[in-house]
Amino acid sequence: MATLSAGSVVAVIGSGAMGSGIAQVAASAGHIVKLYDTRPEAVAKAIADIGAVYRKLADKQKMTAADADAATARLKAAQGLNDVADAALVVEAIVENLDVKRSLFADLEGVVADDCILATNTSSISVTAIAAKLRRPQRLVGMHFFNPVPLMALVEVISGLATDSAVAQTVYDTAARWGKSPVHAKSTPGFIVNRVARPYYAEGLRLLNEQAADPATIDAVLREAGGFRMGPFELMDLIGHDVNYSVTQSVFNAYYNDPRFTPSVIQQELVNAGFLGRKSGRGFYAYGEGAVAPAVATEAPQPNPEYANYSMGQDAMGAVTSTALMDALLERFRAHGVEVGLKKHLEGNAHGHAQDIAPAIHCNGAAVYLTDGRTATQRARDSKHPDTVVFDLALDYGKAPRIALACSDQCRPAAFNSVVGLFQAAGFAVTKLDDVPGLAVMRTVAMLANEAADAVNQGVCSAEGADTAMQKGVNYPKGPLAWADSIGIGHVVTVLHNLAAAYGEDRYRVSPLLRRKLAAGGKFHA
Numbered sequence: 001m002a003t004l005s006a007g008s009v010v011a012v013i014g015s016g017a018m019g020s021g022i023a024q025v026a027a028s029a030g031h032i033v034k035l036y037d038t039r040p041e042a043v044a045k046a047i048a049d050i051g052a053v054y055r056k057l058a059d060k061q062k063m064t065a066a067d068a069d070a071a072t073a074r075l076k077a078a079q080g081l082n083d084v085a086d087a088a089l090v091v092e093a094i095v096e097n098l099d100v101k102r103s104l105f106a107d108l109e110g111v112v113a114d115d116c117i118l119a120t121n122t123s124s125i126s127v128t129a130i131a132a133k134l135r136r137p138q139r140l141v142g143m144h145f146f147n148p149v150p151l152m153a154l155v156e157v158i159s160g161l162a163t164d165s166a167v168a169q170t171v172y173d174t175a176a177r178w179g180k181s182p183v184h185a186k187s188t189p190g191f192i193v194n195r196v197a198r199p200y201y202a203e204g205l206r207l208l209n210e211q212a213a214d215p216a217t218i219d220a221v222l223r224e225a226g227g228f229r230m231g232p233f234e235l236m237d238l239i240g241h242d243v244n245y246s247v248t249q250s251v252f253n254a255y256y257n258d259p260r261f262t263p264s265v266i267q268q269e270l271v272n273a274g275f276l277g278r279k280s281g282r283g284f285y286a287y288g289e290g291a292v293a294p295a296v297a298t299e300a301p302q303p304n305p306e307y308a309n310y311s312m313g314q315d316a317m318g319a320v321t322s323t324a325l326m327d328a329l330l331e332r333f334r335a336h337g338v339e340v341g342l343k344k345h346l347e348g349n350a351h352g353h354a355q356d357i358a359p360a361i362h363c364n365g366a367a368v369y370l371t372d373g374r375t376a377t378q379r380a381r382d383s384k385h386p387d388t389v390v391f392d393l394a395l396d397y398g399k400a401p402r403i404a405l406a407c408s409d410q411c412r413p414a415a416f417n418s419v420v421g422l423f424q425a426a427g428f429a430v431t432k433l434d435d436v437p438g439l440a441v442m443r444t445v446a447m448l449a450n451e452a453a454d455a456v457n458q459g460v461c462s463a464e465g466a467d468t469a470m471q472k473g474v475n476y477p478k479g480p481l482a483w484a485d486s487i488g489i490g491h492v493v494t495v496l497h498n499l500a501a502a503y504g505e506d507r508y509r510v511s512p513l514l515r516r517k518l519a520a521g522g523k524f525h526a
């Protein structure tokens, strides 16, 4: 471990939302923290606010009163940059502007010792570019915290082309000692989180654009089936559409208009209208006095069907198979006393039907499959079985309160309703989505995993780093690559392949690393 010693001085430049959070965390870890801001009142406010937080923590007995006083006393206001000359680490959290950041670091180089580490909290500017004009560019590194800093564990430690690996490691180890979860990343557009998270917003916006359901319903599916803390629309409303749209645009531009990152005209219109989300009182939802939360589309109660049974799937060699996800769903049915008889073999061709070799539940004539990225309508046609229903991915079929279904355009309403009744009998609230390819959770998770796999493939981060980043930086319930492991890499590749076929867009191209893992029969995590 090459961490900064606890007694060493950390300087924080910029005392806004991020700078004051960083100062709080560093002072808690025992450092003398010098805060500087071009607005001295921002420094005074930050020190007062942090002191108040420490006192509150002491009141709640999360730290002793003596520790709270000592940590407060370690916060010092710097009157000018010369006051930070003794810093071992300087973390910059000023405006997001390349020229201003470059000029600050150039000034700092004239003040601090040669072995002082310079760190930038930029969320979107190339760390390589910020370092480019320095006398010693090897000592500049990205130290990207997440808002609110004291609560969010992730720190992306970003190496630019010139960054010395020992400097990155010291910052990594120091962040770990501060109680954070650091991950190494290469300076590339969006780093890890702001890149890998793009599909969370983008697929939500596309689902809305294709009228899969309204925002409140899609949000509920992502939360209650997907296990995400917030659905994409409420999250974009919280972030602010101006901010979210501009991050999407900047990643899109930086990757030379890769269709994976194409911004949404729906979001552009919100920005055009000034409907920026919570902060402006209106985004996808209305806020403020008298605002009512829109209803989530949920199917009316249907009777539990007389019988249902399960047929296992078939692998390429014709052997009978099941999948962990289907098994988990059947377990849920059993736990709720819902009869699902086992038919070891596939539904035959008794009615001249072609076979679909995936595991299926059969219920009053309907064949029910886990979505594989095809629409139910396409699948009905492929298998010559009109009454086809597909269900969405859930984080945990044993516990999910909601499930999303879609049925083929050819499906008889009575057949669909009996499938609804079956899922309701197992305790699910059922949401019917329009028949979009890949439904909501499956499509989103497949695209998150695809993006994470590409980031790993391109050396931006490790598989562990990608998963840690998404769990600790944006609270995902599972790392996307660990999630792909549990769905089965083969199924994720099939979903993406079918999405690509459905849309004919390069956006859904499969990451070479996913293909390679599949070919090797491997997983991302042992």
Ligand code: NAI
Pocket (backbone or CB within 6 Å): 013, 014, 015, 016, 017, 018, 019, 036, 037, 038, 039, 042, 092, 093, 094, 095, 096, 097, 100, 104, 121, 122, 123, 124, 144, 145, 146, 147
């Ligand atoms: P903020 O606007 O709350 O605070 C910035 C502070 O920097 C202000 O107090 C301002 O007076 C001061 N400042 C501006 N130019 C300065 C200079 N040349 N020298 C000294 N002080 C200067 O901004 P916030 O949200 O704290 O963001 C700061 C940085 O952190 C930006 O680079 C941003 O991209 C990055 N960041 C922001 C996140 C967020 O969620 N707000 C998340 C991660 C990174």
